[in-house]
Amino acid sequence: MTCPEELDPVRLLTPRAREVLAAARVVLERDGWDTLTMRSLADELGIAAPSLYKHFASKDALRTQLIALALKEFGEGVRPVSGVAALVRAYRDVAAAHPQLYRLATSGSLDRDALPPGLEDWSGSPFLEATGDPHRAQALWAAAHGMVILELDGRFPTGSAPEATWDELVTHFG
Amino acid sequence: MTCPEELDPVRLLTPRAREVLAAARVVLERDGWDTLTMRSLADELGIAAPSLYKHFASKDALRTQLIALALKEFGEGVRPVSGVAALVRAYRDVAAAHPQLYRLATSGSLDRDALPPGLEDWSGSPFLEATGDPHRAQALWAAAHGMVILELDGRFPTGSAPEATWDELVTHFG
DNA sequence: CACCGTAGGCTAACAACGTTAGCCGCGCAA
DNA sequence: TTGCGCGGCTAACGTTGTTAGCCTACGGTG
Structure with missing residues (x-):
């Protein structure tokens, strides 16, 4: 897609x-x-x-364009997808494929006015489609992001999150 | 505690x-x-x-000490607590009370060798106590962190996460 | 053809940053 | 009295993002 x-x-x-x-x-x-x-x-x-x-105009403007690029590519990488399990799997994979870009795009402040209007929503819409509910979508996205970013930053004792932890997440939201 | x-x-x-x-x-x-x-x-x-x-020795060493301080205080602020709902509520509150310290302590790399041994585990143990399972604990922590950090960074369209989104999280893990 | 604007380079320089080197004064213990 | 360590200081360095000002090649227009 x-x-x-x-x-x-x-x-x-x-x-x-x-x-x-x-x-x-x-x-x-x-x-x-x-x-x-x-x-x-x-x-x-x-x-x-x-x-x-x-x-x-500045390094920050460059950052914003990189973020926009990331929103586009991550949105594409996660779509089409059906079901929570597949979505979470795809999200995880796309982040792992471009860890620095992922971190840049999802951490720190975001200059929304400099983004193509609608891009941010489009990028997140697979979560809405997979869950069918806006709040469930937000919660699932936050949970998946938390897993990914903690893993990227090496915050899990084992270095990366065990498969069982991912399974736990999918189970609760599946 | x-x-x-x-x-x-x-x-x-x-x-x-x-x-x-x-x-x-x-x-x-x-x-x-x-x-x-x-x-x-x-x-x-x-x-x-x-x-x-x-x-x-450096700004980074100072950062490490601030992180250690944060682990201690956040661990204390979230304990004692009984049940997933109360834990999530406390986690959220303690982060909201010191947003910059929270962001510093949970983002980016972590120099574990410079931390008092056991502090990191102690700080996270309430999640283990509340869920009774290591993987459930990790998943819940990641989810809560995802919510908090996205909220801190203003990544939710509404600015902060709606109450209903937090409820969703608690429901799934409760 | 002559002209000129624009796109895209360049060098020199600035202020702010983390950090180092080297010096000095105070207070306390041998 | 002597020495030493704690905790300050100034001067300075290299790196960072960024600005100012200048130059060249080129593509259309009079």
């Missing part, structure tokens, strides 16, 4: 800006957000750091 | 270091972690920034 075109965040970017964004993705996933420096990103592109500001 | 003395992270600190830590708490809750600067913290104490390094 692919994202409706009017929600595609890349749509409004100039071609060169898309290349910058793509490079930022690579560096992000390789180094993490805090280690992604305007200079290191510029190096990746073979240009000087200040040149980046021809394409993005 | 109070934390066993041998788990108290403040125990090993010099008196002056405790004052620095207390000031850091104030500044953290007021400004947030990224805006807490070695210089701003020093200002709060009326000293110069480099002097802080007489008490903590």
Whole structure:
């Protein structure tokens, strides 16, 4: 399932800006957000750091575009899906495939005004479809996110969450 | 319920270091972690920034001590408690009372070697007591954390999670 | 053809950040 | 008295995000 075109965040970017964004993705996933420096990103592109500001107003604006990209891709990666178990499984997998992007997209503040209107809702709608109820959807999403982010941050004693813990979650919401 | 003395992270600190830590708490809750600067913290104490390094080896070491403090206090704030509903309620309240400290303590990497051994387990044990099963405990904790952190970061459309969403969570795990 | 705006680079520089080096004064114990 | 350690200080470094100002190539328009 692919994202409706009017929600595609890349749509409004100039071609060169898309290349910058793509490079930022690579560096992000390789180094993490805090280690992604305007200079290191510029190096990746073979240009000087200040040149980046021809394409993005600030590092934070770049972050917002990366988040928008993530919402699109995660939304696509989790759709189509039927049933809570499959949704949770897909959510988990898509996060594990791009851990740094996931963390960036789901942690800290979010500049909603800079996002294509409707993208955030579209990205989360599979949870609504799987549960049939808005509050159940929110609760399931929060639970799945909690599992993923704690696992990403190595907060479980075993390092990653045991399969049985995931099963527990699915059981309660299934 | 109070934390066993041998788990108290403040125990090993010099008196002056405790004052620095207390000031850091104030500044953290007021400004947030990224805006807490070695210089701003020093200002709060009326000293110069480099002097802080007489008490903590780095900003990250300071962060670790704040996290240890948080584990202790959150563990205390949530105990004694009986039943899933009451635990979730207490968890939510204690996080809402110190949002910045909560975010700091539960996000990003954790230097376990610098924590009093057993503190992390002790802090999480109420979930084990309330559920009676390790995996259920982990799942419930992850779900509660997901709710709290998404709410703190303003990720719910309504700003904060509706009461009904919390009820949903409690219902499924109750 | 001459013109000019725009896209996209560049260097130099700034302020703020975490951090280090090196120095100094006080108080207490041998 | 001497020494030492605790807890301050200033000066400075490298790195960060960011700004200012300049230059070049190119694509359309008079």
